[in-house]
Amino acid sequence: xxxxxxxxxxxxxxxxxxxxxxxxxxxxxxxxxxxxxxxxxxxxxxxxxxxxxxxxxxxxxxxxxxxxxxxxxxxxxxxxxxxxxxxxxxxxxxxxxxxxxxxxxxxxxxxxxxxxxxxxxxxxxxxxxxxxxxxxxxxxxxxxxxxx
Amino acid sequence: xxxxxxxxxxxxxxxxxxxxxxxxxxxxxxxxxxxxxxxxxxxxxxxxxxxxxxxxxxxxxxxxxxxxxxxxxxxxxxxxxxxxxxxxxxxxxxxxxxxxxxxxxxxxxxxxxxxxxxxxxxxxxxxxxxxxxxxxxxxxxxxxxxxxxxxxxxxxxxxxxxxxxxxxxxxxxxxxxxxxxxxxxxxxxxxxxxxxxxxxxxxxxxxxxxxxxxxxxxxxxxxxxxxxxxxxxxxxxxxxxxxxxxxxxxxxxxxxxxxxxxxxxxxxxxxxxxxxxxxxxxxxxxxxxxxxxxxxxxxxxxxxxxxxxxxxxxxxxxxxxxxxxxxxxxxxxxxxxxx
Numbered sequence: 001x002x003x004x005x006x007x008x009x010x011x012x013x014x015x016x017x018x019x020x021x022x023x024x025x026x027x028x029x030x031x032x033x034x035x036x037x038x039x040x041x042x043x044x045x046x047x048x049x050x051x052x053x054x055x056x057x058x059x060x061x062x063x064x065x066x067x068x069x070x071x072x073x074x075x076x077x078x079x080x081x082x083x084x085x086x087x088x089x090x091x092x093x094x095x096x097x098x099x100x101x102x103x104x105x106x107x108x109x110x111x112x113x114x115x116x117x118x119x120x121x122x123x124x125x126x127x128x129x130x131x132x133x134x135x136x137x138x139x140x141x142x143x144x145x146x147x148x
Numbered sequence: 149x150x151x152x153x154x155x156x157x158x159x160x161x162x163x164x165x166x167x168x169x170x171x172x173x174x175x176x177x178x179x180x181x182x183x184x185x186x187x188x189x190x191x192x193x194x195x196x197x198x199x200x201x202x203x204x205x206x207x208x209x210x211x212x213x214x215x216x217x218x219x220x221x222x223x224x225x226x227x228x229x230x231x232x233x234x235x236x237x238x239x240x241x242x243x244x245x246x247x248x249x250x251x252x253x254x255x256x257x258x259x260x261x262x263x264x265x266x267x268x269x270x271x272x273x274x275x276x277x278x279x280x281x282x283x284x285x286x287x288x289x290x291x292x293x294x295x296x297x298x299x300x301x302x303x304x305x306x307x308x309x310x311x312x313x314x315x316x317x318x319x320x321x322x323x324x325x326x327x328x329x330x331x332x333x334x335x336x337x338x339x340x341x342x343x344x345x346x347x348x349x350x351x352x353x354x355x356x357x358x359x360x361x362x363x364x365x366x367x368x369x370x371x372x373x374x375x376x377x378x379x380x381x382x383x384x385x386x387x388x389x390x391x392x393x394x395x396x397x398x399x400x401x402x403x404x405x406x407x408x409x410x411x412x413x414x415x416x417x418x419x420x421x422x423x424x425x426x427x428x429x430x431x432x433x434x435x436x437x438x439x440x441x442x443x444x445x446x447x448x449x450x451x452x453x454x455x456x457x458x459x460x461x462x463x464x465x466x467x468x469x470x471x472x473x474x475x476x477x478x479x480x481x482x483x484x485x486x487x
Contacts, residue, residue: 007345014346014354017392019308019427026305074301083303090303099303107299110199124302 026087033082033089041066041093063094070095074102100124150274154370156338163332163487164273167280167323168219171441172210173433174289174315176425180418185441186316187214193290193315201235204288207317207433208233208244212284215319215440221280223248226321230254230269231284232261234292234313234432241284250282259356259385260339261285262318262436263459263480267336270482273324280324286317287431296349296466307350311387311430314417318436320444331447331455335371335483339363341463343476349462349469352430353390353414356460359477360386361397363458367481368402375409379452382443384435384460384479387414387428413438435459447486455484 044065048058070090073079079099083090090096105121122129151159170187178189188210195206208231216222229250233240238254245252257264262285269281292313293300322333342359360383368374375381375398386394391412398404413435414428439457446452458481469475 010344010358011346013396014351014389014393017396018351018354018389021308074303077301080301080303084305086303087305096303099301103299103301103303106301107294124298 029085030087030089030092033086034093035089037066037090037093037095066094067098070098071102074099075106079103097125097128100128150271153335154366157367157370158267158271158336160270160274160334160336162274162324163334163485164270164281164322164324165326165328165330165332166444166484167221167321167326167330168215168217169318169320169440169444170211170214170218171316171318171437172207172214173317173437173441176289176312176423177314177316177417177429177437180423182417182438182441185445186437187211187218187441190315200288200291200294201239202243204233204235204240204286204291204317205243207288207315208240208284208286208319211286211317211319211436211440212244212248212282215282215284215321219280219321219323221321221323223250225280226250226282227278227280228253228269228272229282229284230265231282231286232256232265232432233286234258235295240286240288240291244284257459257478257480258461258463259287259430259432259435260459260461260478260480261432262439263384263457263482264338266320266322266333266457266482267338267480269322270333270336273322276324278324280321282319282321284317284319285432285436287313287315287433289313289315289431292431306426307348308427309348309353309389310350310426311352311385311414311428312418312425313431314429314434314437316417316431316433316437318433318438318440320440329486331444331484331486333482334485334487337363337367337370337481339479339481341476341478343474345474347469347472347474349464349475351389352385352462352475353387353427354393355462355464355475356384356477356479357386357390357393357397359479360390360394360458360460361401363479363481364394364398364456365402367456368404375404375406378409378454378456380443380455381406381410382435382439382455382457383410383412384458385414385428385430386412386460387430388420389427390460391415416442444484447484450486453486457482457484
């Protein structure tokens with residue numbers, strides 16, 4: 001009991017002393033950068049339309065272009081510097097997904113193509129795929145029985 | 149002979165001498181307040197090696213080589229090398245010695261490993277069993293990020309409490325044979341494992357401050373001394389938050405003011421305002437490099453006479469916080485006196 005009380009008191013002290021996360025600043029930056037990425041995606045879509053690309057192809061080209069851009073920026077060591085400030089602004093759009101795959105792939109390159117790159121590239125993106133698939137399946141069941 | 153003062157507090161009457169020391173560092177460390185004080189600086193983060201792990205090995209090898217040169221001895225003179233690093237299974241340390249013919253003992257107490265190595269080495273020399281023992285500790289920012297946090301290129305935001313793992317190494321050659329005035333290890337203390345229930349791995353300073361205080365408190369009590377008896381009390385890598393907490397613990401529990409004599413290596417290695425290093429430096433290389441590059445030369449110049457060096461280590465692994473474990477910490481110390 002006395003131990004727990006000491007721990008609680010100490011953790012209270014830690015909380016008082018530790019700097020707080022600058023939420024307002026981070027939210028605004030994430031909003032602005034995330035918005036710019038979306039605007040860029042929309043820009044690419046407009047270019048596609050101008051060149052007479054079909055609606056279906058446009059839906060593939062836009063995410064592919066953003067993924068490619070994020071992958072290149074990751075490979076050249078630029079993405080992490082932007083992400084450090086932009087936070088959710090770069091990690092929530094599809095750019096974050098690309099970054100989460102390329103970064104561990106680069107990190108583990110020297111442990112071999114199979115057990116290094118292959119085994120590690122989905123280390124961070126894997127949970128998104130796993131839970132994304134799970135949620136989609138759940139929604140599919142709900143749709144099938146109630147919304148169809 | 150070594151004398152037991154109290155439980156795990158030892159006094160060395162022959163006092164092993166620090167024959168030579170050296171510190172090597174990476175680019176950011178070399179641009180900080182200790183610029184120009186390192187034996188060698190590596191502007192290339194990889195040190196010309198293909199992997200971060202090999203880069204840290206090269207860092208260690210360089211520090212050991214420079215320390216032996218400073219001590220004016222060769223690999224054949226070293227009876228034992230005691231060292232550690234933060235990479236799994238201490239590979240940076242072991243690999244650094246594979247081309248040398250030096251008996252090797254790896255130690256691990258996280259970032260307190262260098263202080264632990266010094267305390268063990270002093271015991272071995274004092275016992276008469278060994279003449280020259282070298283010690284080394286290192287850390288590499290990229291190798292540590294890869295092992296403990298995220299891939300380097302991942303665009304994540306650091307928490308406001310985060311510290312920067314130093315890319316640096318420090319090495320010391322301890323000897324029984326020196327009549328010249330040298331910094332000498334006169335006392336050592338081994339620390340308890342202290343856990344105050346801190347669970348966030350980005351709050352290392354907060355996890356380690358209670359361990360540092362426990363070791364300090366016992367040392368003051370058992371040796372019947374107080375902070376003002378020392379020219380400098382040097383902790384390893386508590387950085388901003390941990391330093392604040394240590395001062396607070398000392399004030400609350402013993403009514404002591406540590407602010408006058410205490411400095412932390414994590415705050416000495418970097419310029420927190422000009423450099424993007426969060427709340428300060430951390431890592432095994434941080435305390436090893438600051439001790440070897442800054443503090444020991446200041447002792448040799450006569451500016452400091454009595455330095456109590458306390459290494460602080462957070463004993464977590466990459467998986468332990470995920471399994472819901474809190475972060476225990478340990479602090480080992482040596483008293484270094486100029487005689």
